[in-house]
Amino acid sequence: MNADERRLLNHGGHGEAESKDPATQLVILADNLLATLCLCEWLGWVATMGAVAGAILNNFQLWPCFLLWMGSNGLSAWIHHKTGPRSLMVRDLIFLALAAVGLWQWTR
DSSP: OOHHHHHHHHHTTTTOOOOOOHHHHHHHHHHHHHHHHHHHHHHHHHHHHHHHHHHHHHHTTOTTHHHHHHHHHHHHHHHHHHHSOHHHHHHHHHHHHHHHHHHHHHHO
């Protein structure tokens, strides 16, 4: 359990006093996990739209495609950092770096 999960477990992320009741702690943790997953799902769709828009721009040889890909890959890396698996986070970070190199190559 990482520090953020312990904080959420102890305080529910809502400034509540620490509860010693395990059932209450579990409900608070589940509520916060559900909120995180809903946010990650929504952000995942944003990242997907950015990646597709980047591919369309790339088909027309427009350099802003790299900006969209960098944003999409950065967002996907954050999502995979929060929800796992870490292998996808590493992939996203590699693609982020490749998009940055592509932007540099195309705009110099």
